[in-house]
Amino acid sequence: MKGVLLLSLGLWSLSLGLWAAADEAVAPPGISLTLDPVAPSQGSLDFATLSALSARTLQLRSDRQTFDQRAEVFEAEGNVEMRLGRSLLRADRMRIELRQRRAVAEGNVSIELDQQRIQGSRLEYDFEQEQGFLSDAFGQVDIRALGGSGAQMQEGAAALGPERLVRFRADQIRFDANNWEGDNVRLTNDPLDPPELEIRSPRVTSSLQADGSSLLIAESGQLVFDQVFFLPLPIRLRFDQFNRQPPVSIFYDDFDREELRRGLILQPNFELLRDPNLSLVFSPQLYPQRLWGSDQGILDGIGLRTDFRWLQPEQRAQTSLFVELRGIVFEEFARRLRAQVEHQITTGDGGQVTYTYAYRERFFSGRLGFQIVENRLGASYSSPTIRLGSTGLDFSYRLATDYIDALGQPDEIDTDPDLALEKTTERIQLTRLQLGATLNRSFALWIPPATKEEPPPRFSALPIEQGVWLNTGVSSSQSLYSNGRAQSYTAGSVGIDAVIGAFVADTFDYTNLSVTYSNGFLAGASPFLFDRITTREQLVLGFLQQLYGPLRVGAETTVDLQSGQQVDTTYRLGYDRRTYGFSLQYNPVRQSGALELRVEGLNWDPGSTSEERPTPGSGLSDP
Template sequence: MPYPVLPPDPPPVIRSVPGDLNADTIAISNHEVPEYASAEAIETFETFAVSSKLLTPLLANHPLVHQSETWADSLGEPLEIGLPTTEPSTPTQFAPQTADTRSQEDALGQTGVPTAEFAPTPSEPFSSAVPAAAFPELNSELYFATSALDSGGGTMQVAAEEDGTDAAPLPGSELLVPPLIPDASPPDEPSETLLETTPLDRPGDTPDSPLDNVPGTAPDAVPPPPAPVDPIAAQDVIELDADRQTYNEQQQVFQADGNVELRFRGAVLNSDRLFVNIPNRIAVAEGNAILTRGEQVLQGDRIEYNLVQNQGLIQNARGELFLPSIADDTAADAPSAGATEPLPPFQVIQGLPGLSFGLNTPNQLSGSARTQGQLSRLRYEADDIEFMGAVWQASNVRITNDPFSPPELELRSNRVTVTPLGPGRTEIRARNPRLVFDQGFSLPLLQERLVIDNRERNPGLFSIGFDERDRGGLFIERGFDFTIGNVGLLTLTPQILVQRGFDEGFGNLDSYGLIARLTANPTPTTAVRANAIFTTLDLGDFEDTFRGSLRVQQQVVANHTLSLEYSYRDRLFNGSLGFQNVQSSLGLVVTSPNVPLGNTGINLNYQAGVQLINANANNARLNDPDIIDLLNFNEDGSRDNNRIDLARYQVSAALNRFFPLWSGTPLPRTPDQGLRYTPEPVVPFLGLNIGARGVLSAYSNGETQSVFTGSIGISGQFGQFSRPFLDYTGFSLAYSYNAVGGETPFDFDRVNDIQVLSLGLTQQIYGPFRLGIRSTLYLESQTDRENDADTTFTLEYSRRTYSISVSYSPQRQSGAIGFRINDFNWVGDPGPFSTGLGAASELDGRRIPGD
């Protein structure tokens, strides 16, 4: 039951902040060392850029190289590194050592010297000769950047950039490179570095790393050249913030501890501890691990993440899915906008229309079940999740739309796969799915595939309806979807006419029906809708049992819509005259959007169209000579029907304005107050609505009909719908008067009702149960009428996350059962399913799960 007034849309609470590189950036070329090589950490107080052109003269004049004999006792045998023997066009000259080069050396310290990155054999730790073939030519530079923090932490950035201007080494030259050691200061004054390196001559002291168990990350005795990796663009930067960072040179693994945050290609990875394998670019996060890509949030005890391939595995996972943007957020080039902002405290921002299933109103033309609306944000828990780009697979899954815990409504499945199908379209496949209500009642689902978007779809479950006029009473149905490329959807809905089957037998084709519905969007501004309805499969009386329609809509200038429409046996409800059939109609209609008239609060909408119509003639004018001339007679003077063929030209315009008289204060968005029985807090109000509409119709026989309608009404609602008894009353009362000029030759658009009174009342009975009645009373009519009133009764079971409603109309002899899943939007961390209401806090800008 929609509320007449909802609170205004809240302002945006999440803004985008680009992730820029740290200003302190040091470039160390690896053009002449293996791709899996890296350098020890650098304690930076200023910024230096060291290109490969400077590495050879720096090494030639480096004090440690000239003092190799002094360090011989501590360093052991020198390491012989064979360089490529490619003959350069111009021999490289060693630059003399100057004051500038010495200052750079002093600033860089011993850690600025590149080292051979490989694991030596235990028998000869530092006396192996590496052939020149172990040094592949590279076209990228590896950046390491650190900046000192007040707390002693640091920021590391790793990136790659193309550079093909490096000077080649001298043919056959060899370098004697000592192992990396701390700054050459006295032992009683040790040098502190941001990244602590495990010396290569102490392999036994190397700590264990979780990356040892990740395939492809354990080092061999002499690591082979790594598998080719796609070059990383210059803007692809690994940014790492942590309280403490260390580097294991043997395993080529960075370790970060305490308030860790890693950013790469739009992804943000937070954890208590993080390991990053530089050659394979694999990260392993442990302890309160959270991976965020745009609006997608994945949390777990442990996350293994391939930074380049955007693949990973999460253990004991939970998180959030924002379905409208999942395809963009998980793209390889997804921006990191807003990723570095602190997570705000948990708060439900707004309840949204959600997803509705079933027969929406008792006078639906098709009488078929349908799914309308969409879900945008879901949260989930799973034993583990494996994600490969935009596709997610999870085991032992719980999914809910409820932002609070424990959830009112859950989808549970042994195996779930989430696949984006395009912008705003997401497919969810679940093995043996079931709905669980309030942690108790479980309802198995008959469909394992659900596509969530804003298209009308079948609800998956079978639906129950009632249509005495066309289907003989009670019927059940179930739809099946068939995707047509990426633009179309075909839905076939078989129907079992239960009441007719008991009367005539289920072996009769007359006891079954079928509905076929096609929806397609060939372009972003074009929509195609087609329906074929068989109220019986006995085609002997096809003309009276088949209904169909085709509509092609195209967005044109100024948000207007141009529609090409064709219908066969369209059924319309015309007030006190009841249902009227239009045998066929073909035409064009232009419809405007709602146009606000300045700041007056008045809204204008209008439309114009032309149609070729075959329909029953005005029943009150069957003896009129002008109508008799239009009827089709047989040779014997009789006629089979009262249908006539004419063209109709029509224009209409409407103005309306709502005047708020009083408005109350909604309750907070908490599960025990404002969101106890509804997805949005009830806002008590009282308001006045005034409207006017004018319609002018001209027919090809020269006749015209003009109708001016004025209406005034009052509506309101009282109570908060949060207490268990009589805490909600909604009502509406409206009066309209029709001034009619001229006469129409048709019966379906004849205005028979002059004065009409409409009223509605919805009352909470107890807890989530509400009873509603909506009635239209025809106070004055021009001729005899078929109905004095049109009334619909509704019983609703309303909860925060879902609602179930049953409605019936005696005059229309039809009823419906509807099921709605509500949608929510929130910020912050709702917490796990099993504890409390969920919470989130901030600690130094880090996301902390509300456990």
């Protein structure tokens, strides 16, 4: 039976054909109900809001539709689909109560928008208040779509790749036009059940930002590994497309000639700002070894660190600030403080301009060990990697100028690092102009034939790329100083990198071996110690080997072939799973180490815990 009904519903005009007077009209299967907005609202629909039901044309289809004119209730049953813009709502049954301005969907309720999906058993929605709740909710979140805007967000999504989906479950989700809030939520980055890793939180919120993105916040809860090991998380977690510090950092740093040794460092990281373009992380530090061995009291065993980041998407720029106080001993405040502020601008060609000021910046200078730069003020431009036609060659370059205040030997040139350290040094202030460039190419020597059925990843997030590659390169670094001195280094390198094994079997199914030899021409020497190149000919050896299951061991060492000394060595013990991993690293040369937690697909980035920069032996190293 066909019929016509005209009724106003809030901002909506509702029309349905009705040709016979009756208390109840039954519509034939497949009929569509269209609601056209009289005036569009300001809301938008994504998984986080579920609520722009007043923003676009709405179409309702089902196997059977009925309308009770007396109660003013519209009901749809069987394969119910309600489309609204890019979103789609499915359910077994739906009831629209026109008088109460309310919709109720039951049975296999699902809501989809692009990569965002949310499901539940029962949905209630108030059209007038634009709010409701979903019971027994579960679905998935695309981390790439969180906390970004415009072209910058799209670039970030492309760089992150497809593996950024996070599944979730909640007892109930309450939502309005701009926010949703879930109770007893479980988040996991594992596409399989039972999940290897879960983040359990009593409360998770998602807020719609001004730029149209969403921000996901999980209150303090637990990390659950393989459903048997529970790790408390006493801090709030924030999820978006940007890499952030993990909840807790544990590392070891005991190699300082000028600064006090800290030993073991325990550092929880608290994020204080919730704006998608602003990040302020406050990190108290505890030095347990100082607490039992210091004559300066308990404050010598406590430190503070603050990291601030301000993203400016319209200007394609970012400003960051880092401040660290290594022990709260105020009479030694200047010596214990470290700080750095940077402003980075991405240019139209993909390069990067960086303005920097750093106070007591630490560099690892190979055979000269750690060196402290008291003050550095500079600007640099780093080019993008440029592919030279069809040659397979990748070219990049860097220009930098800095005003530097650091230890040096202004009256003589000493190329022997042992003599340089033994002789008296003093602080000097000079301007440095630096130009560096690299040219690289990689050749595939062997790639295993592809099989029809690749084994699914077991101990890694993505399938292992196996093969043997020959890597070649040429690099050059030219430095000019305002006192007339110069340092020039041009080198070539050749190396073999081999990856054998898919890392899916229980034993010895992954081997990574690498050997790189480099040699070059060195002329002159820097008047500073921190950027003096002391290793002209070197060999880098590395390996990483699976022992059993997710357990892998490895090491990498750099040897100065002229003196026969080890310049740098790092040992690694790793426990790697599909969704998470633990890594224990120790460097006896630098007397530093770290325990790192990797969570695949989320945005925790352990970064470098050694906190020092390398000697600028190549054109692209930091100044």
